[in-house]
Amino acid sequence: MNNFKFFLQSYISNLSNSILSADIESMDKAAKLIFSTIKKRKTIYVCGNGGSAAIANHYVCDFLKFFRQKTKYMPKIISLSNSIETITAIANDIDYSKVFSYQAESLCEKNDLIIIISSSGNSKNIIEIIKTAKKKGITTLGFSGFKGGYLKKESDISVHIAAENYGISEDSHHVLMHVLLQYLIKFFEKKI
Numbered sequence: 001m002n003n004f005k006f007f008l009q010s011y012i013s014n015l016s017n018s019i020l021s022a023d024i025e026s027m028d029k030a031a032k033l034i035f036s037t038i039k040k041r042k043t044i045y046v047c048g049n050g051g052s053a054a055i056a057n058h059y060v061c062d063f064l065k066f067f068r069q070k071t072k073y074m075p076k077i078i079s080l081s082n083s084i085e086t087i088t089a090i091a092n093d094i095d096y097s098k099v100f101s102y103q104a105e106s107l108c109e110k111n112d113l114i115i116i117i118s119s120s121g122n123s124k125n126i127i128e129i130i131k132t133a134k135k136k137g138i139t140t141l142g143f144s145g146f147k148g149g150y151l152k153k154e155s156d157i158s159v160h161i162a163a164e165n166y167g168i169s170e171d172s173h174h175v176l177m178h179v180l181l182q183y184l185i186k187f188f189e190k191k192i
Helices: 002-020 024-039 051-070 084-093 101-107 124-136 149-154 166-188
Strands: 043-048 076-079 113-118 139-144 157-160
Touching: 002 166, 024 043, 024 051, 024 113, 024 139, 024 157, 024 166, 043 051, 043 101, 051 076, 051 113, 051 166, 084 101, 101 124, 113 124, 113 149, 124 139, 124 149, 139 149, 139 166, 149 157
Parallel strands: 043 076, 043 113, 113 139, 139 157
Antiparallel strands: none
């Protein structure tokens, strides 16, 4: 059991260091962008693959319910990772690389925001959603890990986590999502 204790301490230390490696200026810009999008009554779209899809769906849960409950604002937020029916139809009939961009072409409008979460930043469907956003003039906020890849380089605002481990990268992205949420609630909480 001493080995587990050492492993746990090491993991938590790596996680903490990774979270603290996030660029504060980028996080501040991200908070302002998210709030500005909500205030303008524009839509926030989120997406990611695998564990990052779960984080994308969690964004919807926390911002749609918790942010609305605690503030006077009613965010419009949709996960492009949420509909297995839509995703599998696009993947089967068109191509898996288009599962997010195909949806975005139909749904996204000017002044909307797309939050993209990807540890590698190089998945084909991540590259395609960024290209679609650029064509439509839609702002992107990217959360990446490892070396950041295409997502880090091409996002309008990039929050990069210097982690070489999927667990650390995803945990960091999830923690930072909660930090952004609670930071915004702190400033815009309903005064009862």
